[in-house]
Amino acid sequence: MELQGDHNVVRLSEVTKVFRMGNNRVEALKGINFAIKAGEYLSIMGPSGSGKSTLFNMIGALDKPTTGRVFIDEVDVAQLDAYELAWLRCRKIGYIFQTFNLIMVMTAIENVTLPMIFAGMNRDEYMEKGMELLRLVGLAERFQHKPPELSGGQQQRVAVARALANSPAIILADEPTGNLDLTTGEEIITLLKHLSTERGVTIISATHDIKMLNVSDRIVWIRDGRIDRVEERRDLKISVGEVG
Amino acid sequence: MSQSVERQVVLPFAQVVRISFNSMRVRLARSLITTASLALAIAFVAYIWSGYAILNSVWPHIDSSVQEDILSSGYEMTDGHFGSSPKDRWLAILSLIVCVVGIVNAQLMAVTERFREIGTFKCLGALNSFVVRIFVLEGIYQGIFGGLIGSILGILVATLTITLKLGWSAIVFWPALKMLLTIAEALFLAALLSLLGVMYPALVAARMEPAVALRAEA
């Protein structure tokens, strides 16, 4: 696969994150440096508690690093004003959260169309695109169901559809196949891979799924808040055996 | 470097109004509970306020024997008026405090339990001002609706209790204009307090980093 140019979509420089709770200090990230190229399919691996979700929040501009800098398209996120940050979160990045974060009182279609409403689209446009996205994830006939009426995997697929709403350049996913059966999981991976190869969308995903690793261009291993090692896909064939 | 980051659009006000209505529609039961607590608090205040107004307006038109009864049953008259004795003033202040605490608390809880939702909104590209507007509008609708129901309820109960004591003259000499004014005052109070209760948590949540709001306990 060809990477498109050498343009960094995301770059982290000495990023640390410390959580303080009373006298307790948790160093969730201890100095992360790396860059992600446009169109790359990157997987983040690491044991539970290693800092994957914290890193997800940093890359997605959803939380402030304690020290260090996060650049998106070589723009320092800390320099953006509230309008630019909101635009970034709405248009540039699509998020798939570990806990889905769907709005529980809203139907599938209402959840999927929310980012498009924030983007200022008109109703006809967003309803059409919303239904198209639900069809894509195989939930078109459940469009009026609320998350509590859907299975975990179905909720996850609604979350995937919502992440694609504004055709983001970056899709940031925290365990996107964690709650899916093998077939649906594979479908989502194929979909993400397709977006990456056909449309040059950058995919960044925390995962434990071997199948996800097989389609990744690079895999970043995190351990205890630090990057442990980075593997290119061409080196991977040998090491996949030891992952499971 | 090309301009890779643009500015998020501010949604037109009509759109925000539509979304805030929708937001109440999708959680109608919960919204009605908040409105009901508002209505009860306002009913209490409206009952106290209107009770004395009705009594004062009916007083000159009733038999002196009935007047004796009223005075001996504990109502205190100062300068020919009811409702201005120290005890009655205390009651009015107390009812107001109950009202403030009740309404602000009801809205504080209703917004606080939606921190996760606010965090999600922000992740999907909502501006802080959008979040605050949605909650302010919801707070005002609930304030006005709860205030209307509550003040009518309070006045109704006050009229009923006084009619039971004074007979039909309470209805005949019912101070309609004064009552309308009471409803207007109660409406204003309800909307103001509801707004106050909504504003603080909504501002706090809107200013949080999205990841922090998402982690907040409901």
Ligand SMILES: Nc1ncnc2c1ncn2[C@@H]1O[C@H](COP(=O)(O)OP(=O)(O)OP(=O)(O)O)[C@@H](O)[C@H]1O
């Ligand atoms: N808000 C917080 N307050 C305090 N500590 C936190 C907070 N968020 C994360 N942590 C801590 O930071 C560390 C990294 O957490 P994180 O959620 O990033 O792990 P993870 O790699 O995503 O784990 P998992 O695979 O279980 O999702 C953990 O030790 C966690 O306890």
Ligand SMILES: [Mg+2]
């Ligand atoms: Mg995690």
